[in-house]
Amino acid sequence: MAGVLLLAALGMVTVNLASLIGLRLYLTDVVDTNLTKARDTVQRYAESRSSPIPETTLNTLVPAGAYIALLDEHGRVVTETAAQGPDGQPTPCPDLPAPVLSGFSERPSTVSARGALIPRYRALGFPVGANTVVRPATGAAPKPVSTMVIASNLAPSDDVVYWLIGAEAVATLAALAGIAVLGRGVLRVGMRPLQDMATTATAIAAGDLHQRIEVGRPHSEIGEVGSALNHAFDARQRSEERLRQFVADVSHELRTPLTTIRGWAQLHLHGLAQEPELVERAMLRIEEEAARMHTTVEELLLLAQLDQGRPLADTPVDLGRLAADAAEDARALDPGRPIAVDVQDEVFASGDEDRLLQVLRNLLSNAQQHTPTGTPVAVAVRSLPDDQVELTVTDHGPGMDPETARRIFERFYRGDDSRSPSTGGTGLGLAIVKSITEAHGGTVTVTTAEGEGSTFTVTLPAAR
Numbered sequence: 001m002a003g004v005l006l007l008a009a010l011g012m013v014t015v016n017l018a019s020l021i022g023l024r025l026y027l028t029d030v031v032d033t034n035l036t037k038a039r040d041t042v043q044r045y046a047e048s049r050s051s052p053i054p055e056t057t058l059n060t061l062v063p064a065g066a067y068i069a070l071l072d073e074h075g076r077v078v079t080e081t082a083a084q085g086p087d088g089q090p091t092p093c094p095d096l097p098a099p100v101l102s103g104f105s106e107r108p109s110t111v112s113a114r115g116a117l118i119p120r121y122r123a124l125g126f127p128v129g130a131n132t133v134v135r136p137a138t139g140a141a142p143k144p145v146s147t148m149v150i151a152s153n154l155a156p157s158d159d160v161v162y163w164l165i166g167a168e169a170v171a172t173l174a175a176l177a178g179i180a181v182l183g184r185g186v187l188r189v190g191m192r193p194l195q196d197m198a199t200t201a202t203a204i205a206a207g208d209l210h211q212r213i214e215v216g217r218p219h220s221e222i223g224e225v226g227s228a229l230n231h232a233f234d235a236r237q238r239s240e241e242r243l244r245q246f247v248a249d250v251s252h253e254l255r256t257p258l259t260t261i262r263g264w265a266q267l268h269l270h271g272l273a274q275e276p277e278l279v280e281r282a283m284l285r286i287e288e289e290a291a292r293m294h295t296t297v298e299e300l301l302l303l304a305q306l307d308q309g310r311p312l313a314d315t316p317v318d319l320g321r322l323a324a325d326a327a328e329d330a331r332a333l334d335p336g337r338p339i340a341v342d343v344q345d346e347v348f349a350s351g352d353e354d355r356l357l358q359v360l361r362n363l364l365s366n367a368q369q370h371t372p373t374g375t376p377v378a379v380a381v382r383s384l385p386d387d388q389v390e391l392t393v394t395d396h397g398p399g400m401d402p403e404t405a406r407r408i409f410e411r412f413y414r415g416d417d418s419r420s421p422s423t424g425g426t427g428l429g430l431a432i433v434k435s436i437t438e439a440h441g442g443t444v445t446v447t448t449a450e451g452e453g454s455t456f457t458v459t460l461p462a463a464r
């Protein structure tokens with residue numbers, strides 16, 4: 001509001017100043033034109049007269065109320081009329097130099113009054129011919145005159161300017177007051193959507209997550225703010241729901257091993273497992289389930305770290321060597337399975353070696369766990385154009401139906417084959433692969449069909 005008022009005031013003052021300056025120039029120009037006309041008339045008259053010119057006649061040739069000074073050849077004032085204000089009252093005469101030098105005020109110029117700043121005059125000096133003689137109005141003897149100065153009082157045009165200043169000041173103040181009153185109203189109407197937004201945002205912050213801002217005109221600035229906030233609220237709600245789901249999944253995952261551990265412990269405590277073999281079996285199962293929980297918690301921790309977006313190491317990683325190492329480890333765990341490694345020479349990705357090894361291990365362990373024993377697996381590493389490298393893990397196992405393939409990267413998602421406690425995965429393996437790949441600025445995809453095996457493709461930025 002203050003800004004609008006300031007700008008409006010600046011604009012009005014500029015326009016007012018321009019109009020005042022314009023008016024002043026115009027009024028001065030009118031006075032100057034009259035003075036110039038009077039000069040021409042007087043000069044023509046003086047030329048045509050041979051006998052002395054009565055001063056009174058000269059008075060009739062100049063604009064009403066104009067001041068006249070007649071000067072001899074030395075520039076001394078021979079006679080002058082008393083100056084008059086617009087109301088006919090005598091006023092101080094124009095302040096002429098003594099003696100008045102030839103060429104004084106050849107063009108109309110502004111001259112102040114004798115001993116005062118006001119009134120001001122527009123004065124014009126001009127020669128009146130060599131032989132001109134004037135008979136003064138006082139009745140004194142006729143005197144030779146060579147130059148004449150006429151001056152018009154600027155008070156009438158000043159009065160018009162002052163009047164306009166007053167009128168413009170009143171009009172400006174009235175207009176500013178009007179803008180202030182109407183502007184407040186307009187602003188209040190314009191700001192109402194913002195107030196509604198604040199109310200909605202407060203309600204959402206208080207827990208009513210389903211409230212949304214009503215967006216009237218989506219392409220107005222306020223509409224865009226409303227849409228953006230609605231998107232933000234949607235995103236927040238989605239992430240909160242995801243988090244809730246995640247916590248539910250985690251609790252569910254940890255409940256199963258905990259129940260098992262508790263069951264075996266109670267069996268032992270209540271003295272139901274007395275034979276040494278049963279005690280040993282109880283301890284073994286407890287150890288197994290604790291290890292399973294440990295792995296789950298470790299994996300969750302890793303995912304949480306990746307979610308936080310902490311920067312990873314950024315060193316050149318020899319993907320070929322990494323693939324060979326991972327394949328060797330996998331062969332050691334599952335000697336009956338052929339694992340081929342096909343490496344195009346010198347493929348370096350940029351990233352964190354331990355994490356990328358984990359990606360390979362997870363993919364290879366999936367190929368081992370979710371395909372029948374002996375099914376061949378192939379790992380390939382190659383460079384792509386545009387500074388990308390590609391890593392693929394292909395198996396010729398059972399593959400997946402499209403619905404499963406769509407969901408395998410979700411956290412805790414396991415296919416039917418993996419639900420049995422015997423295979424016992426947590427369903428976090430591929431979620432970790434995806435998080436690590438994305439943290440490296442890469443992507444992971446799967447190409448699969450039922451009965452046709454699966455190919456996991458990881459694309460990563462190449463090391464520079």
Ligand SMILES: Nc1ncnc2c1ncn2[C@@H]1O[C@H](COP(=O)(O)OP(=O)(O)OP(=O)(O)O)[C@@H](O)[C@H]1O
Nearest residue numbers: 366367370408414415418425426427428429430431
């Ligand atoms: N090579 C594959 N062939 C067939 N199905 C696969 C293959 N890899 C993954 N899957 C399916 O995707 C699911 C999710 O895999 P993911 O690695 O995330 O979990 P998991 O292997 O079951 O458990 P975890 O890896 O945490 O021990 C698996 O349960 C399985 O159904």
Ligand SMILES: [Mg+2]
Nearest residue numbers: 366425429430
């Ligand atoms: Mg897995």
